[in-house]
Amino acid sequence: MQEAGAYALLxxxxxxxxxxxxxxxxxxxxxxxGAGEPCDGQLIICGDMLGLFQAFTxxxxxxxxxxxxxxxxxxxxxxxxxxxxxxxxxxxxxxxLKGREEDFARMLREFE
Numbered sequence: 001m002q003e004a005g006a007y008a009l010l011x012x013x014x015x016x017x018x019x020x021x022x023x024x025x026x027x028x029x030x031x032x033x034g035a036g037e038p039c040d041g042q043l044i045i046c047g048d049m050l051g052l053f054q055a056f057t058x059x060x061x062x063x064x065x066x067x068x069x070x071x072x073x074x075x076x077x078x079x080x081x082x083x084x085x086x087x088x089x090x091x092x093x094x095x096x097l098k099g100r101e102e103d104f105a106r107m108l109r110e111f112e
Contacts, residue, residue, distance in 0.1 A: 002026050002027065002028050006028060007028055007029075008028055008029045008030070008031065009022070009026065009028060009029070009030045009031070010030075010031045010032075010033060010043065011030060011031070011032055011033070011035035011039070012032075012033045012034055012035060013033075013034045013035065013058070013059075013060060014032075014034075014035040014036070015035075015036070016035065016036020016037060016038060017036075018035075019032055019035040019036045019038055019039055020036070020038035020039075023038050023039050023040070024038075029041065031043055033045075033060065034058060034059065034060025034061070035060075044061065044062075045061075048061040048063070049061065049062065049063060049064050049065070050063075050064065050065045050067040051063045051064075051065050051066040051067050051068050051069075052067050052068050052071070053068065054068045
């Protein structure tokens, strides 16, 4: 791939022994996502490290947070607020500017 013009290589879920072998053979940067340390850089999917996806976590992911729990609670609260008609409230909307009501009404009449 290097000879074909690749400017970098990303190895995912490769044993670190193989990662090191490939890394030593190439002159282009080699990056790891679950392929061990012997490389030019480490990558992790933000959603994985933040715990956004609860159903499955790859072995090579270290969760630094459990944001999914916070997000689920926030979505449940949002749905509840919408169903109870407490969102959106007046403070969450933009009104026609004071003194421009007639201009607005005139504009609407143009489309009748």
